[in-house]
Amino acid sequence: MPNVQGNMVTTATGNRADTKWSIIKRDLIRNRYIYLILLPVIAYYIVFHYGPMYGLQIAFKDYGLADGIWGSPWVGFDHFKSFFGNYYFWRLIRNTLLINIYELLFAFPASIILALLLNEIRKGFFKRIVQTISYLPHFISIVVVVGMMIDFFARDGLVNNLLLMIGLQPIAFMQEPEWFRFMYISSGIWQGIGWGSIIYLASIANIDPTLYDAARIDGAGRWKQTLHITLTGIMPTIVIMFILNIGSMLSVGSEKIILMYNPITYETADVISTYVYRKGILGADFGYTAAVGLFNSVISFILIVLANSISKRVSEHKLW
Amino acid sequence: MLHKRSLGEWIFSGVNTCFMILLCFVTLYPFLYVLFASLSDPTEMARFRGMLFYPKGFNLEAYKAVMDNPMILTGYRNTIFYVAGGTAINLFMTTLGAYALSRRNVYFSNSIMFMIVITMVFNGGLIPSFLLVNSLGMLDTPWALLLPGAVSSFNLIIMRTAFQAVPVSLEESARIDGANDWTIMSRIIVPLSMPVIAVMILWYAVGHWNSYFSALIYLRDRELFPLQLVLREILISNSTDSMTTDAAASDRLDIGITIKYATIIISTLPILCLYPFLQKYFVHGVLIGALKE
Numbered sequence: 001m002p003n004v005q006g007n008m009v010t011t012a013t014g015n016r017a018d019t020k021w022s023i024i025k026r027d028l029i030r031n032r033y034i035y036l037i038l039l040p041v042i043a044y045y046i047v048f049h050y051g052p053m054y055g056l057q058i059a060f061k062d063y064g065l066a067d068g069i070w071g072s073p074w075v076g077f078d079h080f081k082s083f084f085g086n087y088y089f090w091r092l093i094r095n096t097l098l099i100n101i102y103e104l105l106f107a108f109p110a111s112i113i114l115a116l117l118l119n120e121i122r123k124g125f126f127k128r129i130v131q132t133i134s135y136l137p138h139f140i141s142i143v144v145v146v147g148m149m150i151d152f153f154a155r156d157g158l159v160n161n162l163l164l165m166i167g168l169q170p171i172a173f174m175q176e177p178e179w180f181r182f183m184y185i186s187s188g189i190w191q192g193i194g195w196g197s198i199i200y201l202a203s204i205a206n207i208d209p210t211l212y213d214a215a216r217i218d219g220a221g222r223w224k225q226t227l228h229i230t231l232t233g234i235m236p237t238i239v240i241m242f243i244l245n246i247g248s249m250l251s252v253g254s255e256k257i258i259l260m261y262n263p264i265t266y267e268t269a270d271v272i273s274t275y276v277y278r279k280g281i282l283g284a285d286f287g288y289t290a291a292v293g294l295f296n297s298v299i300s301f302i303l304i305v306l307a308n309s310i311s312k313r314v315s316e317h318k319l320w
Numbered sequence: 321m322l323h324k325r326s327l328g329e330w331i332f333s334g335v336n337t338c339f340m341i342l343l344c345f346v347t348l349y350p351f352l353y354v355l356f357a358s359l360s361d362p363t364e365m366a367r368f369r370g371m372l373f374y375p376k377g378f379n380l381e382a383y384k385a386v387m388d389n390p391m392i393l394t395g396y397r398n399t400i401f402y403v404a405g406g407t408a409i410n411l412f413m414t415t416l417g418a419y420a421l422s423r424r425n426v427y428f429s430n431s432i433m434f435m436i437v438i439t440m441v442f443n444g445g446l447i448p449s450f451l452l453v454n455s456l457g458m459l460d461t462p463w464a465l466l467l468p469g470a471v472s473s474f475n476l477i478i479m480r481t482a483f484q485a486v487p488v489s490l491e492e493s494a495r496i497d498g499a500n501d502w503t504i505m506s507r508i509i510v511p512l513s514m515p516v517i518a519v520m521i522l523w524y525a526v527g528h529w530n531s532y533f534s535a536l537i538y539l540r541d542r543e544l545f546p547l548q549l550v551l552r553e554i555l556i557s558n559s560t561d562s563m564t565t566d567a568a569a570s571d572r573l574d575i576g577i578t579i580k581y582a583t584i585i586i587s588t589l590p591i592l593c594l595y596p597f598l599q600k601y602f603v604h605g606v607l608i609g610a611l612k613e
Binding site for chain 1: 326328329332333336337339340343344346347348350351353354369370371413416417419420421423425426427428432435436439441442443444445446447448449450451452455456467468470471500501502505526529530531532533536537548551552554555556580584587588591595596598599602603606607
């Protein structure tokens with residue numbers, strides 16, 4: 001260690017490029033074990049993350065398995081053009097956007113509301129029990145959740161039996177395109193509301209308690225306190241979560257939708273990512289679906305940048 | 321409460337408590353229904369309509385049928401292998417990365433960190449990833465489930481933050497005693513960061529236990545299927561036929577119903593049993609993540 005200082009002085013007298021190079025050289029020697037430890041991790045990121053990014057060029061190529069990524073001929077924007085001209089293009093866009101907008105409208109606030117309501121419970125024991133129970137569905141696999149849904153909401157399932165008992169007509173929830181979005185969003189709320197509230201509860205716990213005392217002295221009731229102190233206090237967290245949600249708007253959901261949908265409900269259920277799965281993985285149309293996937297990511301990226309800059313202007317809270 | 325509650329606050333508290341009880345009921349009842357139904361007599365269950373609050377009759381035939389199903393057993397075995405192997409790889413790689421990137425005075429540390437963070441925003445997407453796994457010859461091998469997700473960048477960042485919090489003085493005194501980086505990592509940093517490492521183990525392990533999508537994409541050989549893919553066939557594609565071959569044709573449909581429920585219970589049991597112990601660690605992890613933001 002002590003001779004590092006000495007070297008610094010000697011190299012400082014050389015020219016700039018030389019200085020930089022020798023710093024790097026010395027760093028590589030001094031930290032050789034650290035770089036050795038890092039090697040598998042760097043290799044992993046290059047292969048499994050940057051590899052697919054390199055492979056993304058097939059979106060502009062007529063990809064054939066025999067020719068490989070490099071050998072396939074370029075076709076420019078042909079895949080994108082054929083996607084934009086596709087009969088299902090607008091249906092895919094509409095379904096993708098609507099499912100995500102409904103999720104932002106209903107599922108996103110649900111966790112915030114639960115956190116606010118939990119915060120109003122004064123009995124610590126009861127609060128802990130409710131929290132423990134509400135986190136549970138988060139740990140259940142999506143296959144089991146959808147499996148239970150299909151069973152409970154089947155034509156002769158639990159829910160329809162209850163509907164019959166109170167004199168209503170049975171509904172084939174999982175087979176009706178009109179019901180798909182409702183089923184998707186509400187099951188998502190059922191599974192995620194508790195887990196999603198953790199981050200807001202943590203944020204509420206960080207609010208300065210003297211603010212509440214001051215508000216009470218000023219005559220603010222519980223409702224006013226919740227509105228002006230709690231909600232205002234967690235606003236930065238809400239904004240960050242909102243921007244993150246917008247960023248993942250177009251990308252998530254396919255794993256669950258693939259389990260939930262069937263050709264009868266494609267009309268409302270088929271989104272871009274499930275289309276990519278069907279045409280790409282099942283249909284082996286790789287170049288085309290890589291292009292559709294790329295289109296999806298580009299839109300997601302634009303949305304998150306847009307959400308961030310709007311939020312920066314409106315509320316001064318931002319992700320970056 | 322120091323101040324007197326107004327009537328409005330009393331009503332609100334009452335409504336709020338009722339809402340919470342309702343939430344707990346709606347969350348738990350589906351699991352209870354499945355449990356009761358799985359223990360019920362198949363014939364009674366087939367006729368039964370309405371809400372179950374205890375098993376109708378008592379019958380373990382469904383569990384017997386599930387346990388005798390070779391696909392379930394293979395799936396269970398495979399899943400245990402994927403969870404153990406996958407989590408071990410995850411933990412090893414994440415620890416290496418987090419340790420190296422938490423060291424001070426490493427020239428390329430920031431650029432490598434930047435390279436990692438970029439992958440959280442941009443990725444090649446489903447198709448290029450599939451083609452990569454294909455060209456590496458990992459299609460239809462267990463490696464396809466173990467390697468592509470070896471490091472979660474999010475977890476790496478959380479772990480790195482925890483490692484950075486270990487006092488430098490401990491590391492320096494070890495270095496004077498002649499310890500190298502490997503010793504410092506395995507003898508000092510890792511033992512002192514056990515709470516975070518526990519969270520990582522749980523997150524990775526539950527993730528592997530519950531995942532089905534990569535298996536759906538990468539595996540064709542039924543002998544390699546994890547439990548979740550077998551479940552998908554039974555619950556979603558609705559095929560209990562393979563389990564009901566020895567039952568008489570009329571009973572077959574009935575027992576098919578309870579088999580589904582028994583399958584859910586058997587496949588979720590490990591998570592349900594561990595859940596009370598796990599949940600506080602999970603929450604702990606979310607909060608570490610939240611602090612990072």
